Amino acid sequence: xxxxxxxxxxxxxxxxxxxxxxxxxxxxxxxxxxxxxxxxxxxxxxxxxxxxxxxxxxxxxxxxxxxxxxxxxxxxxxxxxxxxxxxxxxxxxxxxxxxxxxxxxxxxxxxxxxxxxxxxxxxxxxxxxxxxxxxxxxxxxxxxxxxxxxxxxxxxxxxxxxxxxxxxxxxxxxxxxxxxxxxxxxxxxxxxxxxxxxxxxxxxxxxxxxxxxxxxxxxxxxxxxxxxxxxxxxxxxxxxxxxxxxxxxxxxxxxxxxxxxxxxxxxxxxxxxxxxxxxxxxxxxxxxxxxxxxxxxxxxxxxxxxxxxxxxxxxxxxxxxxxxxxxxxxxxxxxxxxxxxxxxxxxxxxxxxxxxxxxxxxxxxxxxxxxxxxxxxxxxxxxxxxxxxxx
Amino acid sequence: xxxxxxxxxxxxxxxxxxxxxxxxxxxxxxxxxxxxxxxxxxxxxxxxxxxxxxxxxxxxxxxxxxxxxxxxxxxxxxxxxxxxxxxxxxxxxxxxxxxxxxxxxxxxxxxxxxxxxxxxxxxxxxxxxxxxxxxxxxxxxxxxxxxxxxxxxxxx
Numbered sequence: 001x002x003x004x005x006x007x008x009x010x011x012x013x014x015x016x017x018x019x020x021x022x023x024x025x026x027x028x029x030x031x032x033x034x035x036x037x038x039x040x041x042x043x044x045x046x047x048x049x050x051x052x053x054x055x056x057x058x059x060x061x062x063x064x065x066x067x068x069x070x071x072x073x074x075x076x077x078x079x080x081x082x083x084x085x086x087x088x089x090x091x092x093x094x095x096x097x098x099x100x101x102x103x104x105x106x107x108x109x110x111x112x113x114x115x116x117x118x119x120x121x122x123x124x125x126x127x128x129x130x131x132x133x134x135x136x137x138x139x140x141x142x143x144x145x146x147x148x149x150x151x152x153x154x155x156x157x158x159x160x161x162x163x164x165x166x167x168x169x170x171x172x173x174x175x176x177x178x179x180x181x182x183x184x185x186x187x188x189x190x191x192x193x194x195x196x197x198x199x200x201x202x203x204x205x206x207x208x209x210x211x212x213x214x215x216x217x218x219x220x221x222x223x224x225x226x227x228x229x230x231x232x233x234x235x236x237x238x239x240x241x242x243x244x245x246x247x248x249x250x251x252x253x254x255x256x257x258x259x260x261x262x263x264x265x266x267x268x269x270x271x272x273x274x275x276x277x278x279x280x281x282x283x284x285x286x287x288x289x290x291x292x293x294x295x296x297x298x299x300x301x302x303x304x305x306x307x308x309x310x311x312x313x314x315x316x317x318x319x320x321x322x323x324x325x326x327x328x329x330x331x332x333x334x335x336x337x338x339x340x341x342x343x344x345x346x347x348x349x350x351x352x353x354x355x356x357x358x359x360x361x362x363x364x365x366x367x368x369x370x371x372x373x374x375x376x377x378x379x380x381x382x383x384x385x386x387x388x389x390x391x
Numbered sequence: 392x393x394x395x396x397x398x399x400x401x402x403x404x405x406x407x408x409x410x411x412x413x414x415x416x417x418x419x420x421x422x423x424x425x426x427x428x429x430x431x432x433x434x435x436x437x438x439x440x441x442x443x444x445x446x447x448x449x450x451x452x453x454x455x456x457x458x459x460x461x462x463x464x465x466x467x468x469x470x471x472x473x474x475x476x477x478x479x480x481x482x483x484x485x486x487x488x489x490x491x492x493x494x495x496x497x498x499x500x501x502x503x504x505x506x507x508x509x510x511x512x513x514x515x516x517x518x519x520x521x522x523x524x525x526x527x528x529x530x531x532x533x534x535x536x537x538x539x540x541x542x543x544x545x546x547x
Contacts, residue, residue, distance in 0.1 A: 003537065018538040023524050053527070055535030072520075092518040094443050094476055106515045109528035112504045116496065124525060127536070134527025134536040144538070146523060 002390065003057045003140035004369040009047030012058065012373050014366060020136065020144035025072035028148035030082060034161040035062040035139045035366070037376050037386040038169060039195045040311045043265060044128070045373050048287070049313055051113055051130040059139030060086035060126040061168045063161060066152075067142070075149045082152035084145055085338035086169045087123040088135060091150035095123075102335035107147065108133045117314065122335060139369060141390045153342045156350070162357035162387060163349055166196070171356050172341035174200025174262070175207075177309035180332040181258035183208045190214040190247055190256035190299065191232075192292040194222035196359045196385045197309060198262035202230035203354060205260070214250060216243060218268065221382040229358040239270065247299045255301035263292035264310025280317055287314030297323050297331075308333035359385040366390045436484040436503045440510040443477040444517050446470070456513055458482070465506075480513075482506055 005015045020029055038061050043049050063083040066076050076082065089101040096104050104123035108114060111121035113131040124146075127137015136143060145152060155164045174197050181189060189205040191198050194217035205213045212233040215226035226232040236246045247256060265288035268274070277289040296306050297320050306329055324331060348354055361384040364372045372386040442449055449469055458467065468481040484506055495501040515522050527536040 005535075005537070020526070020538040023526075023529065024521055026519075026521065053533055053535045055537055057526075057535075057537045088523075090515075090519045090523070092443065093514075094441065097443070106511075106519055107523045109523055109525050111511060112499045112507060115504075115507070124523065130527055130533065130536065133523075134525040134534075136526040136536045136538060144526065146525075147519075 001141040002366055003136070004059060004366065004388075005054075006044060006052055006056045006058050007054050010045060010374075010377075012045065012370050014369055015055075017057065017140070020142050022068060022070045023144065024146060025070040026147055026149065027070045028066050028073055028076050028145045028152070029068040030062075030064040030084065030138075030143050030145050030152070031067045032062050032064040032138055032141060032143055032390055033081075034064070034165045035059050035388050035390075036165060036168075036170075037061075037139075037369075037372055037388070039197060039376075040128075040264070041373070042377055043311060043313065045377060046266065048265065049129050049131075050117075051110075053130060053134075056127070056129075056134075057136040057140055058127045059137035059143075060128055061165065061170065062126075062138030062143060063155070063165050063168060064138075064143075066148075069148065073148045076152060076154070080152075080154045081157065083155055083164050083167045083342070084126070084138065084143075085151045085153075085167075085172075085342065086126055086128075087151075087335060087338060088125065088133065088146050089123055089150050089339055090147055096150075096339075099337055099340045100334075101337040101339040103337075110134055125335075139366065139388065141366070151339060153346065155346065159349065160357065162360050163355055164346065165387065166200070166356040166359070167338075167342055167345055167349075169336065169338065170196045170359075171200045171345055171354075172338045173197050173309050173336040174202075175204040175341055175345060176334070176336045177201040177260045177262060177307050178204035178208050178210075180307040180309075180334075181205065181208075181260065181305045183210050183258065185209045186211045187257040188212045188214065188251050188254075189258045189260065190216060190296070191226075191260045191262055192216045192267075192296055193262035193264075193310060194219070194226045194230075194232075195262065198222075198260075199226060199230040199359055199384075200356070201260045201262050201309065202226055202232050205258075206231045207348070207353070212250070214247065214256065219379060219382075222384065225358070225384065243295055244299050251301070255299050255304065257301055258305040258307060259296035259300045261293050261296050261306065261308045261310045265289060265312045267291035267293075267310075277317070286317040288312045288316045290316040290319065294318065294320055297329065300327075300329055303328045305330045305332060309336070311335075360387050362386040364388045436486055436489075436506060437481065438484075438503060438506045438510055439479060439481045440507075440514050441472050441476055441479050442514045442517050446478045449478040449480065449517065452513070452517055453480075456516075458509060458513055480510065482510055 066080045087102040088107040089104040090106040093105040107124040114121035124133025215232035223235040269291040280286045466483040
């Protein structure tokens with residue numbers, strides 16, 4: 001089969017690899033009909049996530065048709081059309097029972113690597129480094145899905161792939177980012193980063209009752225999409241205005257009730273602080289550039305919540321702990337517990353409350369994956385989201 | 392004409408002092424890491440896991456597991472986890488010294504990591520009925536996360 005393989009920093013290529021096989025009676029094999037490049041795939045592309053091996057199959061946003069099931073699979077049948085969550089969860093451990101599926105205790109065979117980096121291991125993920133399991137990803141014609149009775153959700157035929165594909169990651173991730181803010185009616189929420197996850201965080205904050213949602217980015221087309229499609233009430237271009245001052249003005253000096261960091265480890269900025277972070281990251285003295293996170297903490301109102309859904313990999317510098325502590329902020333974070341949100345968000349799509357396909361700007365063949373990564377990385381042609389099909 | 396040497400000499404001295412500090416600091420850190428640490432009761436290696444199963448079920452399963460064969464070197468304590476979360480399993484390996492612990496940790500071969508993996512497998516068996524295997528982990532050592540060659544035939 002064809003698969004998109006990681007071959008080093010900024011090197012991905014479509015290779016012919018063996019088809020996946022059932023390795024465990026609880027596995028299913030899915031023929032991938034649609035797969036997308038995630039913003040977090042760019043961290044892999046840029047070589048910032050350790051424990052990648054040349055030849056790893058990428059991709060954790062995918063959906064398709066079940067073509068084979070293991071002997072122990074009971075809830076799926078051949079021919080089912082499914083969306084697969086990016087975390088792999090067993091459904092039986094303490095974390096899964098607490099609906100913390102991305103923290104599953106049983107699905108990372110390389111837990112020792114994650115433990116050495118982070119203290120404890122989260123769940124295994126599709127196509128996202130060996131520290132997170134070494135599972136082949138879904139940017140391929142076929143993919144093996146472990147614990148097939150726990151993760152995949154069968155989707156109705158009346159919905160197009162692009163309407164449901166993003167249930168695999170970015171829609172639930174954006175939603176969880178808003179849910180972690182415990183939004184009350186009348187709240188003001190600021191969202192750093194208007195990539196696809198940021199767009200869904202904005203839309204979700206409004207769904208959950210926020211009165212105003214402020215979108216922050218540097219690309220006009222992203223800010224425009226945030227306003228016209230996601231529903232942001234206000235936008236801030238951080239290259240044109242001082243973000244904190246603009247937020248204070250928009251909130252009567254209080255600061256937003258909640259701030260969502262949908263940027264993560266490769267934040268951009270300007271001035272000395274940005275140069276400092278670039279230098280430290282370049283010298284490997286810090287692994288991540290936390291400009292958006294610092295700004296979110298310093299901008300949040302006293303007693304507010306900072307919700308982190310942008311991906312961080314390791315260590316950051318100049319973390320404003322004093323601000324967090326002295327002003328009584330709540331910091332919440334996490335890889336999305338996708339399984340928890342699948343059904344309620346599918347229901348919202350079915351009811352027509354949201355059509356997640358609004359983020360799709362580029363449709364490519366799997367053969368053109370390398371171009372897709374390059375276009376997405378450099379934001380060429382107003383690229384927001386790349387969806388690929390194997391056909 | 393004699394060159395004014397004072398600033399460069401001072402800079403060199405500061406540089407040597409800084410370098411010496413880095414070397415001494417690194418040596419201290421390394422020595423600390425290489426020293427095998429003991430728990431309060433003298434065991435060098437302790438690992439623990441919470442299994443979402445009742446105490447008696449875990450006790451019975453333990454007698455049938457490879458962990459039970461390590462009785463001479465391994466002390467295992469089972470106790471009920473608080474909040475109805477199942478059973479806490481504490482394993483203590485009778486090994487007081489480990490050569491090159493930092494290096495072994497780096498490559499995942501520290502006895503503590505190996506013990507941790509055994510406990511994780513035991514927990515997985517009890518909670519899920521099997522062991523999670525990824526496309527890479529079914530091979531020894533690092534291996535690309537992609538299907539293996541024995542299934543090279545393509546689907547139609």
